[in-house]
Amino acid sequence: MKKINQTRYAILGILTTGCRTGYQIKQMIDNSLNHFWKISYGQIYPTLKQLVEEGLATVEDSVQEGKPDKKEYFLTEKGEEELRRWLQFPLEDIPVNKNEVLLKLFFGRHQANHTTMEFLINYQEILQKRYETYEGIESTIRMHSLDSADAQYWLFTLDYGKRITAAEIGWCKDTITKLE
Structure with missing residues (x-):
């Protein structure tokens, strides 16, 4: 097909x-x-x-x-x-994300523990900035676009991004704690 x-x-x-x-x-x-x-x-x-x-x-x-x-x-x-x-049309498939951090973590036993932790700390910082970006976008939509017919759907997709990012931040914190 x-x-x-x-x-x-x-x-x-x-x-x-x-x-x-x-x-x-x-x-x-x-x-x-x-x-x-x-x-x-x-x-x-x-x-x-x-x-x-x-x-x-x-x-x-x-x-x-x-x-x-x-x-x-x-x-x-x-x-x-x-x-x-x-x-x-039904979904073709569930997306698979490529994630270099997960790939490096998967083979983490081949590097120093502190290096793995540095990757995770850096990743967590990037995720936190992404989360803050999402909050800024949400604020902009709520202030300037709520009357748009699309606003509710934009907020739904944004909520998904915020939830996934928050879960990833939590995962980083837990994994770093376990590596310590």
Whole structure:
């Protein structure tokens, strides 16, 4: 069975949020999706071009004074139907995350205990910053976007990220204690 290109559906979904230009789409990815779904800048424009070719989106040139024209993309009815169809499709599989810390810990007996603890302490600090970032995003959504039809769903995905990150921080603390 052909593997589904999830990036196209991410971009179809982003077009429903009012993001119209490649730059706006990249900003949405960097500020929200990137926390759970990676899309490189190099994937955006080829995917947009493909969506237009398939009739799932349209593109219009928008004149800007003193600047080059910008391309604005709009979801078509066919694109909305394609997004809804994909949303109804069962999950392909449960994602498996690559985690260098876990890989190094798995083979930890081959290094000094203090080195393993340093990795875990560093990882915990990174996770704490991520958690604080999520709290900042939540605050921004609650202050500026609660009237958006998407806000509740953004908060659901954010809650998932916060809970997973909090669990990882707790795991780090427990593992460091056991290594001490």
